[in-house]
Structures are given as structure tokens and as C-alpha cells.
Amino acid sequence: MGGLLPIDRSGLSLRAKLYELNWLLPVLIAVTGAIGVVMIFAATDGVWTHGAAQHAIRIGVAGVIMLGIALIDIKVWYTLSYPAYFGALALLIGVELIGVNVNGSQRWLDLGVMRIQPSEVMKLAIVMALARYYHDLARWRISHISGLIGALLLIAIPMALILRQPDLGTTLLLGATGVAIVFLAGVSWRVIGFASLLMAVGLPLFVQFGLKEYQRDRIWTFLDPSRDPSGASYHITQSKIALGSGGVSGKGFMNGTQRQGDYVPENRTDFIFTVIGEEFGLIGSLMTIAIYIAVISLSIYLAMKCKSTYAKLLILGLITTFTLYIFINLGMVMGLMPVVGVPLPLISYGGTVVMAVMAGFGLILSAHLHRNSELPRTRL
């Protein structure tokens, strides 16, 4: 395959690549996807065609794409970092202009053959762009104003566009990922302290003026659940009841009464963890979390094996996004965070997210597979 791609200069044959590929990660991902299939099956009262089968097919198709991405030389992705970012930015602006409105949010772009969610594309592209940026940036600039402004612009512009859709969850996810990469790149503690101070002042202002009414509402409701017993806090309350009533060993597969009674809305998508918690109890919940920790740890291990800053930051950035998905989703389901509408990656039903996450793992696998590639530095 390497021969077919003129820009693949890794010099490895396809067979060697398939041998070299870290297969443990795809296996863990497949296991996680399988948990998703089983739980979606339960959440839809045991009807295969109501999501479980689709999810299985999507995991399979996305798995093939993931492997495809993995086999392509990291230099290709390295070269595509900025084009991908600006392409995603263009899509976001396209959404702004001609997007499809679903449930009051303009997140989708209808391309005729398919609908895509540019914010999902941006989640990958921003990691690529920032990895590339810090790969090139001179060390002394990292904490210098000249280097900070570049990073700030790379992060803030897509955040602003996504917030306008409005999609608070993805905005924060994007911001957090960006900040994590800046942090990993080695920005000085002095800057971190200063930025924290700025946040402490800016956040209240942002909440007051940057958020839509319903977004503010969710935050207040989270802080004081009694405000709205039937709306968002109903959601959290029922979610906690589902988890709590599962106890240590759970009510048993397909036996969740909260699930049967449809008490937890969206339990096929964002609230699928409630089904795991209710039917498989603490044991099932912790096992699921353990698999996630395995995926994350393995990815970090793979990052450490890479030679280039680009590859390292790419893997760490992507796995940060993945981890944040999990934190936000579980925090929300357990009532530790406001309801923001972030899926549990690989387990929640939903095609775009599966595709984006698996593409990310494709990049991680590619970075690791080509860990010894020398990537040129354009000095900034």
C-alpha cells in the first residue's frame, strides 16, 4: 500500500505495517463498541433494529476507516493539519450561513448525499492544527505573547463559531482540549496562573452575556435542582435513581425498571450509562470505566513512544478529547455536572460521534505506527 501512495515515505510494506500496528487498541475499542451494542439493545427494549444493529454496523464500518487512516503515513496527516483546520473552519462558517436547524440548534450541514456536523470535524482538526503549531513553535515563544496569540486564535475562532450554533458542550470540550494541548506543550506556570485569574473574572461575564437563556438555565438548574422538577433536573434525578437502584450487582440484563418505564429520557444516546448502571450495577459501571482507562492509558503509552512533538501532541490531544467526553458524560449522568448533551464515546448511539472518535483513533494508531518518522519543522 505504501507504494501506491507517493507521499508515504515511511518505507514500510503493508504487511509490515499490519504487523507493527498496535492491535490491542482496536481490540479495546471493539470491546467498548460491543458494550454499546448490547446496552443500546437493552435501551430499546430488545429491538435490534432500533439502534443496536445500526451501532454494530457503524462500529464495523468506522473500524475499517480507522484502520485505513492508521495505515496512511503520519506525514500525510502532518501535511494536512492546517488544511484540515481551515477546511473545518470553512464548514463551520457554512453551517452559520446555510446550516440545517435541528431542535433549535444549527449544527448540521446538508451536503446532499449526507449530513455532517462540522463541529465534530473540528474536534479532530483543532488537535491536528495545535499539534502542528507547537511542533513548529520555538520553545522560547511557547510562553511568550507572540506564541500565545497564535494558539489563542486557533482555539478561540472555532469555539466562537460553535457557541453560536449554539452548542455549549462542544464549545467547552474544544476549549478544554485546546488548553490541554497548550499545557502539554509546556506553557509556563506563570502564564497558567495568569490565565486562571483571567478565567475567574471572565467566566461570570461569559455566563451572563455569552450564553443563551436555556444554557444559563441548565447551569442554574444544576446548581439548584429544585428549580425545575420536571425539566432538566428531572432528567438528572431519574438518572441518579436508575444508577443508584442498580446497587452493586444491578437488576440484571433487560430487567431495569427505570429503563422499562422510560423514566430516563435519551437513555439510548447521552444517558446510556444509566442502563449499564441500573442493569449491571457498580460492577458493570466500574468495568466499563476500567476499559476506558485502559484505552486512555494505552494511548498515552503510545504517545510516549513517538519521536516527534507532532505525533505526541496529536495522540495526547485526541485522547484528551476522548477522556473529556467520558468525564463530562459520566459527570452529567451521575449528577456532578450540568446536562450538556455529550455522548459516551463508542457506547452512545449516534453515527457522527462514532465516526469522529474512530477517525481520531485512526490518527493515534497512525502516529504510533509511524512513530519514528522524522517530521520537518517549519521554524516559527
Next chain:
Amino acid sequence: MARKSKITPKNSAAEQAEADSVLSRRTLFLGAGGLVMFGALGARLYDLQVRKAENYIALSENNRFNYNILLPSRGRILDRNSEPLAVNQPNYRVVLIPERSQDIENVLRHVGEVIELEPKSLKRIHQDIKNSPRFVPITIQDNMDWKTFAALNMRMHDLPGIIPEVAEGRAYPNGGIFAHTLGYIGRAGDEDIAQDKDPLLRQPTFRVGKTGVESAVEKRLRGASGKLKVEVNAVGRIVREWPDSKDAATPGEDVYLTLDAQLQKFAADQFGDDSGGVSVMDCVTGELRTLLSMPSFDGNLFVNGLTQADMDRMNSDPKRPQFNKVIGGGYPPASTFKMVVMLAALESGLIDPRRPVFCVGRMRLGNRLFHCWKRQGHGRMTMRDGLKHSCDTYFYEISQVIGINRIAEMARRLGLGENHGVGIAGEKSGIVPDEAWKKARLGSGWRMGDTLNASIGQGFVLATPLQLSVMAARLANAQFALKPSLIIGNGIPSFDKLDIDPAHLAFVREAMHAVCEEPGGTAYRYDSLKLGGIEMAGKTGTGQVRGISTSERASGVRKNNVVPWELRDHSIFVGFAPYDKPRFAVGTIVEHGGSGAGRAADITRNVLSEALRRDGMGPMTLKEAAAL
């Protein structure tokens, strides 16, 4: 870019090494942070699923199960012979449980495509939705016919929150003739709910007694609610019922009335289109066999909610169908009051009943003329003749001697001017005037003219048909001051002694017998009861509604059939039978029915006769004979 030139490969390698080391440390830092986060999530899970698990299991059970209130069957109301007067019948209806419906407007619109929902009922539905908790069923339409009900059932799938059910509705099989007595049921109002904390009252499909017997014995009729454990889903739809844990509702008690439904129907037939009331009382027990007010209204209309048209029609009817005349209508008793005056005279010892009075058709008192109903006068009248012929002049004369206070005292002893408390709302006490009453009420002194008017049951005196029947029953019973009773099981009544000389009562009864059974009596009719020699006693009364001017008297008093209905005399009759061994006493008033010897006497005779026949005292009917 000034420093760019300073970068050498050596520098670059050192820089890379430094970058890698910073990155590793920072990765470790973030990784540690991540582990802390996962630790926090794990701790939260432990908190939820181990420490608070029991609590959440209870909440989840709470979610899963609901208790549906089961409405008790309302007790029936039956007559003395167990004939049903108020029953429950299947009522096909649809209710809406607001919390089970996402878009109520849309659901109502879809329902409106099958059944016509008037703006008025839509308004009521919205009101109910607003005022009730969201899980309480709201009646959309009651008493639907089967066809519509079935049609709506077919569309249930796109009507979330709409529930068809077969409930129990109240029905009054005899239509209107018991309506005043039975009353009707309706939704519990705010006052009801404020007074009575029974949660049943908050169920919008539940009905409470509003008036009449339905209201008077509400507690006995109601019963107690039950509950049914049901498994429900988040939108409240019942997934499963748990009949094992069903706590059935306790049905209300059946309540028996002293009334005889067949006799009441017979009496209603006698009234025809006339307005008034008749009360039939047992002369031994005081039980009311008939308590009828005419015309009546259909109690079933009130069950389903009265339309404005029905309401208007009732309110504009001069015969006032809603008004319970038999216990609430005060009428001048007219000549039926003469027994009171007669007994007062005898008990006072001031009047010798054999001493005659000469009637010339009128009597002068000061400068006023008091007329006897018979213009040409009755001539020589003893007390017995005075009653038999209803000579007003005789009573004018003796009343002046005995005075109003003795008359009033006797009237009260015979049950006039008193609320007897038959147990339903709307009973009036009428008026028995005396000097103290007039002073208190009108602030003026009693005049002899007032006594004269009262002596013939006119002027201030007012009595209800019920009171007239009580008076007749006490005269007939002679021993006890009977009190009327309507609802069986409200305790055994105890009666005071009547405390009137039995000889005097016998004298009055004999004179009343003469009224009905002796030729010349005002109500004489050959074989009056048509019960093979069973005889009755009674007294006519013609209650004057309008003043008769001197000029009209001069030119001849206009006959009742030439004056407008509302100016005609009230036709009144009291009586009892059999004369020698009284069983039943009757008080009848026909509003604007003309002379007491006419309509009221006819009705009373027929009703008494039917009452005795039904009591097994008369000859058998052909039907009964054939059955043997």
C-alpha cells in the same frame, strides 16, 4: 524571526530533548489529574450504588408503582318497597390525564374530530386541567353513546393521555317526580372540598350530593375509596396492574326512603300539568308515603350538567319547577285552618259548640265588613255545621271570643309554624301569627281584624303542604304529636303526647267526616273513596291570592276561570282515611287551582284511596284478583 538564524542542529536536538521532558512531566501531571477524576467518578458511583442504593431502590419502586384511587359505587336510593329511585348505570366516558399528554391542545383537537366539543365544555376542560394536579383524570365527555365511544377507541393510538373508561353514572329511573326529594349530584365545589377532606372529592370524576336526599345522607351513600397498585412508565401509562395488592373501594350504603314510589307516581298523574304539592303521611308512624312537588324537573339533566337552555326554561317557568313546594312553599291554609280554631275554642271552654251563630253572609267589625264565602249567608250555624259548610262568619264570631294567642298555640300544637326537619334542605316553617309575632315582625299591634282573617286561614297565616299533612295526621292519631320522617335509618322517632282532649278531637274529626261524607258538606261525594264503604274525613280550603275590591263584590266576584292563572285561588285540601281507624293523612295544595272542593279535594280523595288500596285495605284490583 530574528532568532531563527540562531537555531543550530545541536540547539535543536537539545531543545527537542527539553521539550520531550517537559511533555512527559506534563503528561504525567494530566494523567494523574485524569486518574483523580476517574477516582471521583468511582467514588460517586460508590456513593450512588452502594451507600445510597436502598434509598434509590425505594425511589425507583416509587416511580414504578402508582396507586390509582378506585372510586366507590354510590349507594342506591330505594323506596320502602325496594323500588330504585336513584341508581348507578354504566357511563361511557373519556378522560384526559394531562401529564400523559405532551401536547394537550393537539390531543383535544383530534378528540374534537370525533366528538363535538362545545366551546363551553372546552373552557371547562381547560379550567379543570389548570386546577387539578397533572396526574388527575379530567373528564372530556360523559355519557357517550356506544358508537362514538367505540369510534374514539379506534383512534386511541394517536391520542396520548386520553383514556376511555366505563364508569358509573347516576340515573334517576323515575325521571322528575322524585327530583325535589332526591336532589341531584355534581362535582364537589370549593366549599365542599374545604369542609370535607376526603381525597375522593378532589377526583374530578367523582360526584357528591348537592341537594335533597343525595346531599342529606351523602356520608352513607358515598362509601370509601379503594386503591389499586399499578406499574406505570415515565409518562404515567399503566404498564401492569397488580390485582393482588388491590384494596377495593367500599361501596356506599343503599338508603331506603319511607316513600312509596308507586303512590308518588299515582299522585303525580293526578296533578297532571297543575302546580303544587301533596304530602301523604302515615297516621301511625309519621312516615311519608308521598312527598311530591309539581311540576318537577328531570334530575338526570343535572347529572350531566345542565344546558343553558334547560336552565332558562326552568327559571322562566311561572310554575317554578325547581321550587320544592311541598316542603318549602308557604300558602295560606284558608279554611283548612278552621280545625285549629275549632279545637282552640273547645279546649278553651269558652265556646259551647251547640250554641248557634247566625250567618248573613257578612259581619261588621267597626267600619269593616268581613265576608263569608257564601254571599247569601248560611243562616243558623252550630260549630259542627260551621265546619261542614265552612261558614266563615261562624269562625269570625268565635275567634273574637278566644283570641289569636289561643288559636296560634293550637296551630303550633298541630304542627304548623314549625320546621319538622324531614332531613332535606329547603323545608320552611311557614307562619303562625300571634300578637308577639306581629309586634316583632311588623312592629305594629295586633288588631281584631287580624284575628278574623287568621280564623279563616287567611292574612298572615302560611303553611306548607307537608305541615297540612302533619296537622291532619295529628288530628287523626289523637294521641301523639307525630313528626314526619322521610329517610329510613335516621333513628326511630319518638313523639310527644299531643295533649288535647280526645273528646274534642273526636268532635272535630266527626265534623271533618261530615264535610266529606254527609250531603251538604263542602267536599261531599257519594262513595268518596270508592273502597266499599271505607270513609274519609277532610276539609277544603280556598286560598285567596288577590284582594277583592268593594266594587268587584258589588258587581259580583269574578269566577276563577275568568281571571289570569296567577290570580286564581289556591285549591287546598287536608284529609285522612279511614275515618274510623285512620291510616293516612294528606295535605294537598294546587296552586291557583280554584276552589278547595275541586282540584285539591279530587287529588286527595284519589291519592288516599290509592294509598289504602296499596296498603291492602281496599278491595283487590282486578289484576290482584286474577293473580290469586
